[in-house]
Amino acid sequence: MIVRPRKEDHLVIGKYTGKVIVGVGLLMCIPLLTSIAFAEWDTAVxxxxxxxxxxxxxxxxQALCRTQKDLSWSHGLVVASGSWFFATALGALPALLSGHAGSYLDTLFDVMSGYTTTGLYLLQDLDHVSNGLNMWRHLLTYAGGQGIVVIALTFLFKATAGAYKVYVGEGKDERLLPNVIQTARAIWLVSLTWLGIGTLFLGFRGMQLGQGPVRAFFHGLWVFMGAWSTGGFAPQSYNxxxxHDIGYEVICIVIMIAGSFNFALHWAMWTGKREEIRKNVETISFFVTLSITTLVATFFLAQANIYPDAMSLFRKVFYQLVSGHTTTGFSTIYAxxxxxQWGPIGLIVTTVAMAIGASAASTGGGIKGIRMGVISKALVQDVRRMISPESSVIMEKYHHIRDTWLDDGLVRGVMTVTIAYLTLYGIGAIVGAMYGYPLEQAAFEMVSAASNTGLSCGITQPNMPDLLKVVYTLGMWLGRLEFMSVFALIGYGVAVVRGK
Amino acid sequence: MIMRNRFFPSMLLLAALFALAAAPAVAAEAPIPKNNPDSTELVNKMNVPGDITKGLFWNGKTVTFHGEAIGEVMVRDSYAWIHLNDDAYMERNVEEGAKLGGYNSGMAVWISADLTKQIDTYGDYKHEGSIVEIEGVFNAACKEHGGDMDIHATGLRILRAGHVVDDPVQPWKVWLALALIAIAVGLWRLDRVTRNRISPHRGI
Structure with a gap:
């Protein structure tokens, strides 16, 4: 029997969703100030x-939903996904009012892409948009990378048990510190430190490359936000x-990889546990799969003789694959x-890298390195069981901050989410193929959307079918929140209508 | 009678003089023809469809290409990078009322830094960049620039000077903003009042 939510449930969800949306409004003050600084008055309005x-x-x-009740687990999930929904609907207004969007659907697509750190966009004439709007696009992706709920937790929430449930609802479950508010603030401490250093490096390099100081600073800031959040937005359409500089690309690669790492790993490094980066299952998984995909792509593109020399070949392949694997979406080639140039093999290898994706509890998306690590360990465990005497007990463990022994429940949970991702990728690819796109291109684009990567092979266009825009938008949302929160929101809606 | 006879020829002469005076302006606003090949074709066209081993059709060929100079010039010693967009916004951008026509598209151009001094405006939110024509060799994967797709230009000509773009505040937006601010302030007050009524000591 489905239980209809009571008035008190609506009140608690409304109250906390309202708090998150106030946080989104406060965040918009930064692009507002940017517009004022550049005298972009229409954008400021x-x-x-x-x-x-x-x-x-x-x-x-908040005025309507007055309650003292704290959040339960289901409330936390609904608040997280509901907040993302309303934050997207309202965050789309500046782009819609700018006149650069073809429709409200296009702006919803872009804002969802920003929050989910995907990086696909439908905004038109990007090379002529205002600095204020560009600031908002990049801030969306930077804030979305940390989690918009994390922002609200940091500034607007009291430290309650319920706060942790909203935090988990946003696809993060690492508790760096005992208190979830302190955890949210620790995430910001790490991110803001990287922001300062990364912007400095990119801005300085930009000036060396011939940019003026103001443009170099803002391009450095925005490219950092795109790289660290594994978002992939950039201020120019050329990304x-x-x-045209290997030095700029190297800095981007370092930031992309750092941004794709688990915040728990960052915190371990921050607190002096340096050996964690060498032992962590996610970093091992990332470097193994990155090496394999790079080797395969390099081999096949070398056969195709696309690039003039080995250095150019490696530079192009490594950059696009790091970008794909970290689910950033930066590129140094045309979509x-x-x-x-890359052809079907290049497309497929990049698709695999994007599908695996970054680390859990990071700014990245995809199936995640920890799940790949657990699945690999479970496979090894099963093979060892098969070749060992029946009486022997075979155990496997993996290291992520601490050692954890594999058990069937853990592996089942990992497989469930992995299958959910693969199903999502498959459904989107089929929808794309039904619109007449070649299957490997349709798969590339859907995996890019649902793994929150943002690389495109040219399907994502302002004039693509509306249904495909909706499918990609839902893919980004489901992929970023790792299904459960969105399912909880749908379940809540069903319970309101059909519950007793 | 004589007066009337002279009136019409005088008017015709005057009109002709006006037309002559306006001719350069009219000519300047004449639409600029599409590139052949345009940036989309340079990226897409292959010798043999589906066979990437055959290389791109335009690779290594000399092309004439024009587009709006966008962003900035990035000087590297005696050479420089510029980017020319040959898209729907080449002559007029969205702020000036251009219809939405898809993404930006263009080409990166490697050119003598001295030649770029002719370009007076680069396109951004407040500027429509100069429309520049260059001639040079198209590289699908440039050996000199780490495999970048670019054009190595040997000549440059300005087709149309750039200009400042005005984006005035639209009055209806101001009225909408004022109305929404009033409602938001009202609800903020309501939120504070009802909160204090329930529990005078609670913060956010």
Missing amino acids: DFIVAISACMIFGFGT TFWF RSFVT
Whole structure:
């Protein structure tokens, strides 16, 4: 029997969703100030409209949903996914008002892409958008990488047991510190430190490459946000190809890889446990799968004789694959070059890298390194069991911050999420193929969306079918929140309608 | 009678003089023809469809290409990188009322830094960049630049100077903003009042 949620359930969900949306409104003050600094008055008014809309929603729901009740697990999941839904609907307003979007659906697509750190976009004439709007695009992806709930937890929530449940609902389950608010603040401490250092390096390099100081700073800041959050947005339509520099690419690679690591790993390094990076199952899994995909792609592209020398070949392959594997989505080749130059093998290898993706509890998406590690260990365990005497007890463990022994429950949980990802990838690829796109291209694009990567082989276009836009948007949302929160929101909706 | 006879020829002469004076401006606004090949074709066209081993059709060939100079010039010693967009916004951008016409598209151009001094404006939110025509060799994967797709230009010509773009605040947006601010402030007050009524000591 489905139990219909009671009034008190609606109140607690409304109250906390409202708090998160107030946080989104406050975040918009940064692009508003950017617009004012650059005298972009029309854009500034767009942001005032959007901030006001967020405050109306936030204060309105808080005034209407007055309750002392704390969050339960199901509330936490619904608040997380519901907050993402409303934050997307309201966060889309500045782009819609700018006149650069073909439709409201296009802006929803872009904002969901930003929050989920995907990096696909439908905004048109990007090379002429205002600095304010560019700041908002990149801030979306930077904030989304840490988690918009994490932002609200940091500034607007009291330290309650329920706060942890919203935090988990956003696809993060690492508790770096005993208190979840302290954990959220620790995540910000790590991210802001990297922001300062990364922006400095990229900005300085930009000036060396011939950019003026102001453009070098803002491009450095935005490219850092795109790289660290594994988002993939960039201020020019040429993406990081704009810079034509191996030094800039190396800095981006370092930031992309760092951004794709688990916050728990960052915290371990931060607190002096340096050996963790060498022992952690996720870093091992990442370097193994990155090496294999790079080797395979290099081999086949060398056969195709696309690039003039070995250095150019390696530079292009390694950059695109690090970008794909960390689920960033930066590129130094044209989108269609994946088809016209890399061909089917290059497409498939990049698709595999994107599908595996980054680390759990990071800014990245995809199936995640820890699941690949657990599945590999479980496979080894089964093979060892088969070749060992029946009476022997074969155990496997993996290391992630601490050693954990594999058990059937753990492996089943990992396999469930992995199958959910593969199913999502498959459904999206089939929808793309039904619209007439070649299967390998349709698979590439859907995996890119659902693993929150953002590389494109040219299918994502403002004039692509609306249903495909919806499928990719849902793919980004489900992939980022790792299914459970979105299922909880759907379940909540069903319970409201059909519950007793 | 004589006056009337002279009136029409005088008017015609005057009109002709106006037309002559306006001719350069009219010519300047004449639409710029599409590139052949355009950036999309340079990226996409292959010798043998589906066979990437045959290399790109335009690879190594000399092309004439024009587009809006976008962003900035990045000077590297005696050479420089510029980017030319030959998309729907080459002559007019969205802020000036151009219809949405898809993504930006263009080509990266490696050119003598001295030649780029002719370019007075680079396109961004507040500027429509100069439309520049270059001639050079197209590289599908440039040996000199780490496999980048680019054009190594040997000549440059300005087809149209760039200009400042104005994006005035639209009055309806101001009214909408004022109305929404008023509602937001009202709800904020309501939130504070009802919160204090329930529990005077609770913070956020």
